[in-house]
Amino acid sequence: MSEQVTSTGYGVLRDPHVNRGSAFTEPERRARRLEGLLPPGMSTLELQIARVHAELAALDNDLQKYLLLSDLRGRNETLFFAVVMADPATFMPLVYTPTVGEACQKFDHIFRGARGMYLPITARGRIKELLGNWPQRDVRFIVVTDGERILGLGDQGVGGMGIPLGKLALYTACAGVPPQCCLPITLDVGTNNHDLQEDPLYLGLRQERVRGADYLAFIDEFVAAVEALYPKCCIQWEDFANINAVPILERFRDRICTYNDDIQGTAAVALAGIFGALRLSGGKLTDQRFLFLGGGSAATGIAELISEAMALEGLPLDQARARSQLFDINGLMVTSRPDLADFQKPFAIDHAPLSNFADAVKALRPTAIIGVSTVPKLFNQQVIEAMAAINERPIIFPYSNPTSRSECTAEEAYRWSDGRAIFASGSPFPPVELAGRTFVPGQGNNVYIFPAMGMAVYATEATRVTEDMFIVAAKAVAEQVTDDNLATGLIYPPQSAIFEASLHVAERIATCIFDKGLARVPRPDDIAAHIRAAAYRPVYPG
Known part of the structure; x- marks a missing residue:
């Protein structure tokens, strides 16, 4: 997807999708009216990555590193993914588990700025209107939580947003799903965590969780809104409590393109x-x-x-x-x-x-x-x-x-x-x-599965996610474990090679999608090449 210039001057530096910071060339600075708004020296993407590594090395706390990376993503999305994808084994624990657990617990105390969408149950009847405020029109993936069962930490209310944010970052970093196609969402139906309700900094609804028919009606309205606005979108349900996770999956799995990563x-x-x-x-x-x-x-x-x-x-x-x-x-x-x-x-x-x-x-x-x-x-x-x-x-x-x-x-x-x-x-x-x-x-780690599933669904525009696609994915992961890996007791592919591993798994899943007639696009002669051509790479456009 080509870069679109939506603004000039200071607005460019505040748009993470187009900002390159110190990597803007002299002609680009003139064309975009950036002269004087940046130091005159120019950096390559490689130098910018090295600068971020040096900043991270100066920090002695993983949560601080998480926040630095989060702020970077809010400034320069390409650089963020270039950093993470250059060394995924090092950065996945910072971007997602285990660090994301602490970030969710402290979400209201470390809140920097909005990212993703928050849909409160108090807006019932207007969910499509709210969802329409998202600037991207071609959303292919939504990771959504209601914050009730975040990892093993329980009810974190709107603090659960850290999970969809982290999951979708890994969709891109580990398998190349384009970030502009991804939308993290938190459904705020209240929280039964009384510590949060009494915390003056808490950012969610201060009420007990809504249950029963009202809850299901809210979920139904949300799904209908997604279908209406984003007809090619796959919904991944994340960190819902068992009492809701299983019924929601059963309710929608044969109707829309959806799955529950926890299950x-x-x-x-x-x-x-x-x-x-x-x-x-x-x-x-x-x-x-x-x-x-x-x-x-x-x-x-x-x-x-x-x-x-x-x-x-x-x-x-x-x-x-x-x-x-x-x-x-x-x-x-x-x-x-x-x-x-x-x-x-x-x-x-x-x-x-x-x-x-x-x-x-x-x-x-x-x-x-x-x-x-x-x-x-x-x-x-x-x-x-x-x-x-x-x-x-x-x-x-x-x-x-x-x-x-x-x-x-x-x-x-x-x-x-x-x-x-x-x-x-x-x-x-x-x-x-x-x-x-x-x-x-x-x-x-589910990171061996869900990014590859996402890439396969994205590249094929699949209409459904089926159980046998997960069996295919499991076999595709296991077949990449080498004898040398096994000799050390390692039964998963090394995370340092997660991108290549994910593309291999995505190819196998995509083949299954085409075989079952679940794709919206014609079957290509070379599915592996089709997957690779669709994958996002963190480089500045020439």
Whole structure:
């Protein structure tokens, strides 16, 4: 998409989409009436990147670095993405998890300026009007939250906006989705976080969360407004509480182009990790048994996608589902429990109640445990040692975010299993030295899935996002793990190569989209080349 000059003079320097700061050439400065508004020296994009690195190096706090990058994005979008994309492994933890968690918690105290859209439930009946205030007309992706279940941190109200902002930054940085096509949105339906309600700096509605029919009517109006204004748009639902996340996905998944990353993206990245782990253990997917710590939408989403992948390998779906069990705050999910939601019931088993997770490991003998509880340290020494006693290569996946909520650390998993664990976590952990070996922990981050899904949907103008697209994505991630990666225990592609990895995954997903007749554009002769041609690159136009 070519650059459009919308202003001259000082307005150019205040428009992050066209501003180049000190990189404007002398002819450009004359043409845009910038002479005298900038220091006379000119910098290349490479020098600007080096300057940002030096600024960041002078800071000793990740939140300060997050704010510096956020301010940079508000001034010069091209430079922001050039910095992040030049070293994604370093910058992803600053732009998104784990740093974004603290940014959401302190959102009202560090608020710099508006970005994205805030749609309050008090504006019901006018949502299309408000949404029409967004300056871009061709919006292809919306990441939307209502702020109720931000990472593992709970209700953050409008502070949850940090999540859509961060997610969409990674759509671009990790897979090349053009940033001008992306719109972060927070639906403000109130907050049940009384600390926020009583904070004089809180920027959201000071009321309890709206529930029930009024809430659903608000969601329906929002979706209708998006469809009317942005007919090619895909909506990604993010960090909604289970009571809303599952019904919303079921309500719209077969009607519009939409998905829930917490449910489906998490499931796909977990499945990718399982495929990678099986290359180390030598086992078959259909022979695995999974025990989940946590019984919410993330757990059931992973369990269901695993079941569907097993079904593709020939196992009947009911038998596949029986190979995944759930354990939550009230213990093992057994059929006799009266508190199970409908979406949990397919994974309830006929078994005596168990209230201790280590006891459940010993009784059910899983080959893998997957933590999506957001409760730290529940994969304790007793649990890890029990897994190691049952399995030669126990699969240990503490996926809860941020790092402070992880069910165990990489060092704990490797040490308590005598170095035999196959480990991946939701947040990053450093390499672990143990008995003369170096283990590189994998990060089962949804960043391997959702940016690539976004690029595939963008390049094909897909009308739907389907479950089998996530299985395709998981396999495409796993097939990029090399033997050298596996030798260090790494079961995901290195994040330093995330852009190339994402384009590979996007190509596989796009092929699936074309095969299923879900694309709005003609099938190209070379899908990989089509994906690459559509990808955004952070360079100044010549």
